Amino acid sequence: MYYNGIYHLFYQFNPKGAVWGNIVWGHSVSKDLINWAPLEPALYPTKPFDINGCWSGSITILPGNKPVIFYTGVDTNNTQVQNLAFPKNLSDPYLREWIKPDYNPVIVPDDSIEPSKFRDPTTAWLSPDKHWKTIIGTRRKHRGMAVMYRSKDFVHWIKAKHPLHSSSNTGMWECPDFYPVSLNGNHGVDTSLFGNGFKHVLKNSLDETRFDYYTVGTYYSEKDRYVPDRTSADDHTGLRYDYGNFYASKTFFDAGKKRRILWGWSNESDTTVDDVAKGWAGIQTIPRAVWLDESGKQLVQWPVEELEKLRGKLVEIKNKEMKTGDVFEVKGIVTSQADVEVKFEVSGLEKAEEFDPSWEDPQVLCGEKGAGVKGGVGPFGLMVLASEHHEEHTAVLFRVFKAPNKHVVLLCHDTSKSSLKGGIYKPSYAGYVDVDVGKSGEISLRTLIDGSVVESFGAGGRTCITSRVYPGLALEGNAHLYVFNNGKEKVRVSHLRAWEMVRPEMN
Structure with missing residues (x-):
């Protein structure tokens, strides 16, 4: 949340080690979303209603500028119940201590809800009838559901007769998120706004696939129904914030800069032994501003502007033509922590492979057609966190395919050669990019590189991918950055800018 000039990040945290368990609410604060200082945990198990875990939830700012935590507690019977916590001292700028009233829990699952499948209340919104409303993730058999509750005083909650929304064959919905987006411009809006000039986004984390999916649609407040538009699938084949290692995400409205910010969790792909040796596991991705694309069909995401304060030394390359098989190195900066923006001009689209x-x-397509498989137009892109002789590298690449009425653009992270270490999960990740390359003749890419993290934003943030990689050779000053073209058709790097990034204050 953003509160009185300070950003607060609360997160699921095990203070006793780099494995899951002993879950409390970690708490860190920042004035710029980039430099963070850790505080004592905000919540930890102390009461019968949360003695087996203080699980995920949200923050709502009540009238009078009073924040309240809404969270899932696991009680003495291992039932998931919903609880409230309030700041002990509103005059403390960091809100270090939180009080859990004895009237908790405020919501318990009724007979229609599995006691172990009822969690993660969202930031509440205030409807025109002056009722607060929230949704909680659950399932009924194999139907994922966002059950809705309403309250006049934020303490006494009544379950609505029907879910806000549900979808068959999706399984358990975790960490739901529901918020409005403006139809005009890229500014964010308060969670309670709705009606003309807005669409709504419903996002769910599907426990079965471990990915986050969302739909864009219409919220009918008088009926408490959300209806997705028909522009994307309402299941595990639908739109995703991020087509990589990115889960359990949550947005909040940043009232200071009038934007909606998205946080995502990126878990380790390393071995548990190595996680324990490092002493930590799991990261938050770089916070992203999120807004509705001009088409109205999907969201756009972009790293918060404050990240640019970490940019240091810059190298630039312009108008470099690349024939098939060409590779060149971006030199002059340390690239183990870097921010790279590049525009590729593509030609010869009639020679692109046919799209099946x-x-x-x-x-699956990225796994079959990675960086080493020559195509017509592509693969081309970056080799990041690469060793000098390329035996270790992560490829961030585009491929262009020819379909009957358009071209299909694939953005892919090929991590098959990301590390020579054994026991590491090295999946390829990919998503299609909604860009008319036949009309524009170019594709843009921004990639953030940070030790074990690679975050890519294709076509201005229309398709995003996060990977966790663990090079053994390409570390610190031994990490190299290359641009490559493995397609038959020429590609021109019209403009590349790469910044060495300085280290922020971190937990």
Whole structure:
């Protein structure tokens, strides 16, 4: 949340080690979303209603500028119940201590809800009838559901007769998020706004796939129904914030800069032994501003502007033509922590490979057609966190395919050679990019590189991918950055800018 000039990040945290368990609410604060200082945990298990864990939830700012935590507690019977916590001292700028009233829990699952499948209340919104409303993730058999509750005083909650929304064959919905987006411009809006000039976004983290999915649609407040538009699938084949290692995300409205900020969790792909040796596991991705694309069909995401304060030494390359098989190195900066923006001009689109309609899953396609498989137009892109002789590298690449009425653009993270270490999970990740490359003749890419993290934003943030990689050779000053073209057609790097990034204050 943003509160009185300070950003607060609360997160699921095990103070006793780099494995899951002993879950409390970690708490860190920042004035710029980039430099963070850790505080004592905000919540930890102390009461019968949360003695087996203080699980995920949200913050709502009540009238009078009073924040309240809404969280899932696991009680003495291992039932998931919903609880409230309030700041002990509103005059403390960091809100270090939180009080859990004895009237908790305020919501318990009724007979229609599995006691172990009822969690993660969202930031509440205030409707025109002056009722607060929230949704909680659950399932009924194999139907994922966002059950809705309403309250006049934020303490006494009544379950609505029907869910806000549900979808068959999606399984348990975790960490739901529901918020409005403006139809005009890229500014964010308060969670309670709705009606003309707004669409709504419903996002769910599907426990079965471990990915985050969202739809854009219409919220009918008088009926308490959300209806997705028909522009994307309402299941595990639908739109995703991020087509990589990114889960359990949550947005908040930043009232200071009038924007909606998205946080995502990126878990380790390293071995548990190595996690324990490091002493930590799991990161938050760089916070992203999120807004509705001009098409109204999907969201756009972009790293918060404050990240640019970490940019140091810059190298630039312009108008470099790349024939098939060409590779060149971006020199002059340390690239183990870097921010890279590049525009590729593509030509010869008539020579692009034919798109097979059976390629519904871009991740499978990326696994079959990685950086080493020559195509017509592509693969081309970056080799990041690369060793000098390329035996270790993560490829961030585009491929262009030819379909009957348009071109299909694939953005892919090929991590198959990201590390020579054993025991590491090295999946390829990919998503299709909604860009008319036949009309524009170019594709843009921004990639953030940070030790074990690679975050990519294709076509101005229309498709995003996060990977966790663990090079053994390409570390610190031994990490190299290359641009490559492995397609038959020429590609021109019209403009590349790469910044060495300085280290922020971190937990």
